[in-house]
Amino acid sequence: MKAVVVNGFGGPENVEIAEVAVPGPEAGQVRIRVRAAGVNPVDGAVRAGVFGGAGQRLGLGWDVAGEIDATGADVTGWNWGDRVVGLHYGTVKPLGTHAEYVVLDASAVAAAPASVDTAAAAALPLSGLTAARSVGLLGLAPGASVLITGAAGVVGGLAVQLAAQAGLVVTALAGEEDEALVRSLGAAAFVPRGQAPAEPVDGVLDAAVLGEAALAFVRDGGAYVGLIPGHAPAAERGIRVQEQEVAPDGELLARLVSLVDAGTLTLRVSETFPLTDAAKAHDRLDAPGVRGRIVLTA
Known part of the structure; x- marks a missing residue:
């Protein structure tokens, strides 16, 4: 073959x-x-x-x-x-x-x-599992605020959708040309790349691997999730810093498939x-x- x-x-x-x-x-x-x-x-x-x-x-x-x-x-x-x-x-x-x-x-x-x-x-498999695991690791309750960097990318875009469906208030960080895209995926607010949110957020899902720059957006005692093992910044200000590592998971993948077929995951x-x-x-x-x-x- x-x-x-x-x-x-x-x-x-x-x-x-x-x-x-x-x-x-x-x-x-x-x-x-x-x-x-x-x-x-x-x-x-x-x-x-x-x-x-x-x-x-x-x-x-x-x-x-x-x-x-x-x-x-x-x-x-x-x-x-x-x-x-x-x-x-x-x-x-x-x-x-x-x-x-x-x-x-x-x-x-x-x-x-x-x-x-x-x-x-x-x-779906790699990007969907990565996004789903990352949103889960945030450990935030519905109504909490989360900023997703790289929100117009494949993983970031899926994370925007999954976080919004989990009841989180999503701010998307992406290029100015992608504002309409990320809002269509469920972002409630938008921050252009290179700028900071107006106020600290409860959590950051760092799909763009900004590291310390993204950690600075998190409130004291909040949560930060990195997508690449070994690249997360050091914890500070009581922030819970975690890194996801994707793994094969047929059960979680099946749940993501059901969201695709329900029309709620693009x-x-x-x-x-x-x-x-x-x-x-x-x-x-x-x-x-x-x-x-x-x-x-x-």
């Missing part, structure tokens, strides 16, 4: 299409015929060598939407042809979801949303590329102004 890999670190020119063996599911696993797979910033970071793995062939891709192709022993509830979405966790791995087939633990899979196409479904796709044009997709990933997930189709 064809799979997207890197054998050396650098820019999009390092993205290759390799011929590799079709993987087989082991006990508790399912094999998925990949129809679409999101291209996330973490894929660019793997390609650039941020997570190491020098001298190894590294597979790219975390998101997948497709159909069950085979099941391993002890798998129940899934049958051949079932449409699913799932998350393939791991920064240093020989194969990812940017391939024609991928094997996942059955617990990492959920039925695909019925209301959107396969490309949109592939934009998925955004920027562009699609065939699997064989993965290098072009990485060129676009590195370009500014992407609004929505880039998706590979196989």
